[in-house]
Each structure stands twice: as C-alpha cells, then as structure tokens.
Amino acid sequence: MTSARLLAIVLAFGITGSASASTYTVKRGDTLSAVAARFKIPLKALVAANKIADPDRVREGQKLDVPDRKAAMVAVAKPIVAVEPAGGAGPPSHEVKPGETLSGIARRYGTTVAELQAINGLSNADAVRDGKKLKLPASAAAPPVVTPLCPVKGAGKFDFSNSFGAPRHGGRRHAGNDIFAKRGTPVVASVAGTLRVVRGSLTGLGYEIDGDDGVRYYGAHMDSLRAREGRVNQGDVVGTVGTTGNAMGTPPHLHFEVKPGGGASIDPYSLLRSWCR
Template sequence: MSCWETSAPGSGRALRRAVALAVGVTTLLWSSSVADASAPSTPAEKAAQEIQAARDRADAAAQALFDTEAEIDRLQIEIGETEEELAEVEAEIDAARSGLEQQAVRNFVGAGGSTMPLLIDVTKTNENLTAEVFSSIATENVYTNLDDYDALIVEVDEVRGDLEQQQADADAATANFAVLIEQAEAEVILLGEIEEQRLEDEAVRKALEAQQRARAEQERKEQEAEAARQAAAAAAAAEAAAVAAATPAATPPQAAAPAQVAPEAAPSSSGSNLACPVAGPRAFADTWGAARSGGRSHQGVDVISPGGTPLVAMESGRVEFKSNGLGGQTLRLYGASGTRYYYAHLSGYEGGNRPVNKGDVVGYVGRTGNTTTNHLHLQIHPNGGQPINPYPITRAACG
C-alpha cells in the first residue's frame, strides 16, 4: 500500500484537508517572509524599491493602454457586424415595400379606384401610409403584409440604435486611448530617468536583482499552490466518480464532476538565459489573445519604450529584415536554439541580414505599420512553429 492509500473511512477527505492546510500554511508563511524581507533596511534597498514601483506604474499604464486598444478593436468588429445586419434588414424593408406597392396596384386595378397610395421612405413614419392603404385596400393579405412591414420598421430602428451606441462607445474609447498613450509614454520616460539615476550604484543594482528574485520565487510558490489546489480538485472528482460507479443500480448514477485540468506548464526556457529585447526603459502589457481588427487575435507581447530605443537579439542566431503592412518594419531572428523571434513596428534597422550574437543591436523601437504607439510587438515561435504567449518569457528576460 502506498503512502497515498488508506482503508479507513473518510481518510481520503482527511488527507485532502491536510494537504490543503499544509499548502495554505506554507503559502502564508512564505508570503509573510517575503513581506518581512521586502521592508527596505538600507538606502540601496529603498532605491531599488523606488525603481520597482516605477516599473509597476509603467506596466499598469501599458496594460491599460493596450486593454483599451483591444476594446476599440472589439467595438470596431461589432460595428462591422451591426452594419451588415442593418444592411440586411433595410434590404428586407425594400423588398417588403416593393411587394406592398405591387399588391396595391393589383388591388387598385381590381377595385377600379381612382387613386393609389405610395409608400413613404423607410426613415419616415408610416402612419399616413397605413391609414390610406387600410381605407382603400382593405384585404386580409395587405393587412398581413403591413404587419410584417411594421415589424421590419421596428427592427431597423433597434439596429440603428445599437449601431449608434457602439459608435459612441468606440469614439469614447478612442478619445481615452489618446490620453492613455500620453500617460504610458510619460511613465516610461519617468522610469528611464529614475533608472538612470539609481542604477549607477552597484549596490542598488544588486538590491534590485535580489528583490526581483524574491518576487519571482513568490510567483513560483503561488503557481505551485494553485497546481496543488487543482490536483486536489481532480483527486476529489476522481473519488466522486469511483463512488458513483460503486453505487447500487437501483440508485440513478450521479454524473461525475469534470476533472480539473492543471494549467499547462511554462516553457522550459524561462527567459532568464535570454537577453531582454529592449535595451532601455520599457513597460509590459500582457495582450495575448486580445481582439484585433479583421477578426484576428493578438499573438505577441507589447513592450512600450521611447522611439529610437535600441532593440537587441534575444539569443545568438541569424537576423533577417522585412516590411509589411501590419508590422511595418520588422525582423525575424532565427535563434540557435531553433526558436524564431518576430519583432515588429521598428523605426529602423541596424545593419543588414547577418549572423548575430545575443545582445547585438538589431534595430530601434518605433511605430511603423498598424499602430499609433512607440513599442515593440514581439512574437516567440518555439522550434519555428506556432506562437506561444511570450509574456512570461519576456518578463523573465527583462526583469
């Protein structure tokens, strides 16, 4: 019998509670130790905390900026869909109006009347039209057609109202986006000034590195605690399924709870052995999967930095430069590890297609292509295949 097996009734639940309690206590103790260790005790540690606080503010501004950009793109997609819906309803109204006019002609000729009512434009009220047609062509078929026509008028008004609201929301988001650009760029510039002043001191650099290691360790502990929680949930689901399977047939079997799948492990390359692609002040935004115009989704990480900031090779390999409509001036770095890196929106290149070493300057931050903000759009393709979320790797590389 393994250490995880027991024959005592309810011992499985007790074991899970004990595991959960142990995980909770461990996490609490770790958080407390990190909190105690984070209290600055020297001028260097205080300066390091000021740098980290400035980085956090810049990151928050970058995230707000790119979240708003995603919202604008989502609204533009919705506006396009609503415009298509409006065109379809208006086409139905045109067809219904044409049918009513033809019915009016047939009934007018058959009735021998002297006048024929004309339908007004769909953008105007149809009260007069309804009164005239009802009084001169009172047939069941026309009544039915007018009911359908009225319903279409109501529907087109509703769709137009939705479209107007979406356009108003998009306008407001666009105006907010312009403000957020200024705020994010100002935070990054301020961060650069703080780093330039503080990081000249070797003691400050070491203190900052120590704080970053502590933060990374805390994040690792939190991920382990979450993995343990999901593993416990999966074990509970498996036990429930086993109990349900052993239940007598007279009792309707209960559906087993779906097993919790643990989150996919982070790539083996944590990023710590890679060079940060932006050699200067920067702010991160995790925008993986965000909506983009044309029904696309964002497949990279966005790193805000002042225009002209040097970009370097994340690892040794070969660099090739190309341009396209979306990315503007771009480059592809074919790393020696087999990973391909894609940099977009550059303001310029450094040199030509060539072999490079890790840390070599390959270009400069810009806003060419489909963007309005100075930043690097970075994609990472392990083994040259499909892109993965590069945020964790880039964060580890850049600190």
C-alpha cells in the same frame, strides 16, 4: 531519456524557473502523464521540473512542482545544451552552425582553438564549415545556458502588459506583447541566431531571429534597421523602436512574439517578465 538530456532540460528550466506556477499533490490512481495532460504541459517538462528518475513511479501524496505552461513549452522546444549525451555515443561533439567560428566555439566550450584543431585534425582554423561535427575535448564544459535578453534595451516590467489574444482589426488576435519605449530605443537580439528582416503592411519594418535555442523571436514596427541579415550574437542591436506598419499613430513600441520551434506564437508575457526587469 539520457541523464545528459534530462540535465539539459533541468538547466533550461533554470532560465524560466521564476515562472513556476503551482504545486499539485498526487492522488490515488494518478499517472504522471495524466497530471501533465491536466495542466496541458509536456510530460518531460513535468519530469524535469521534479527531477523524477522513473516517470512510472509516482506515489500518492507526492507534491509535484507544476511549471508555468508557456515556460514549459519554451523549455522543451529543444534541449539547449549542444553537447551530446555521454552514454556510449562517443566523445561530446558540436555541429557547426552558419557563421560560427572555431574561436567562438572554443570559447563556448571552455577550450582553445589549438585543442579543437588537434582533436579534429584541422590544419586551418578556417576549415570549419556548416554542419561539420567537431569533436570536443572530454573535459568540455556544457555551454552555459543563455537567458534571453529583453528585446528592448532598458525596458522594464512596467513597459508592457499582457495583451496576448486581445481582439484586433479584421478578426485577428494579438499574437504577442507590445513593449513601449521612446522612439529610437535600441532593439536587441534576445539570443544568438540567424536574423531575417521582415517587411509588410502590418509589420512595417520588423525582424525574425531563428535562435540557437530552437525558438523563433519576432519583432515589428521598427523605425530603422541597424543589423544585417545572417548571424547575430545575443545583444546585437537589430534596429530601433518606432511606429511603422499598423503601429502608425500609436505610441512607439516593439510588437514582440515568441514561437517555439518556429511554430505558433505563445503568450510571451511570463517570459518577458523574467527577461525585462
């Protein structure tokens, strides 16, 4: 693991660090991967949380911070820092994603459009296209690690509870948490990414955002849609809290799910606790 990548994960932990769960004292014969397995967290999350340089060397009696499992899953879903490891691979670079602009990229890395154009030999600021690798100035700061926003504007910790996994009609289980709010309260994009509108008998009017952080965010039961599909920025209003789909007849709420890597939903409760205050 390169130091840049390790740093990325350590930084990622900063955003969910409040969810750190417990400590563990290393016993004779323990290996780091055995400890990780015992707590059902990825080894690299344990390594990152404890800033361990050599995972093969843990000593008896050493105290390890064991990160909260859900936070760990999100944190290692994908390193959030887009700057490539410095070691030998050449200068840092950035791969252009759909909808990104040169000025947006420049802002993100603390540089200017002119400098990016000069380094990359671009004569036209419009010449960036999806998937193009832009060289970044050596001085480019790693982009700030973004803390996701609470998906319901103004919601606090008393507006939801942990009902993840609770039984639902038809043998289903609740795959998220419900954030209650007055009808019409804005629903916002938790992170920047690509928005897709979801409609269905259960969802009603909902959305999915494939976040730049590699995590998919899903919300359901909105009354109205306020955004277009495609690129959204963090904090953009997506729609409003309502009761569509199978929320008909319930108090208005946003059903919200977090899916690292677009896979299965994880219990979002500890994340929401740190995002909605």
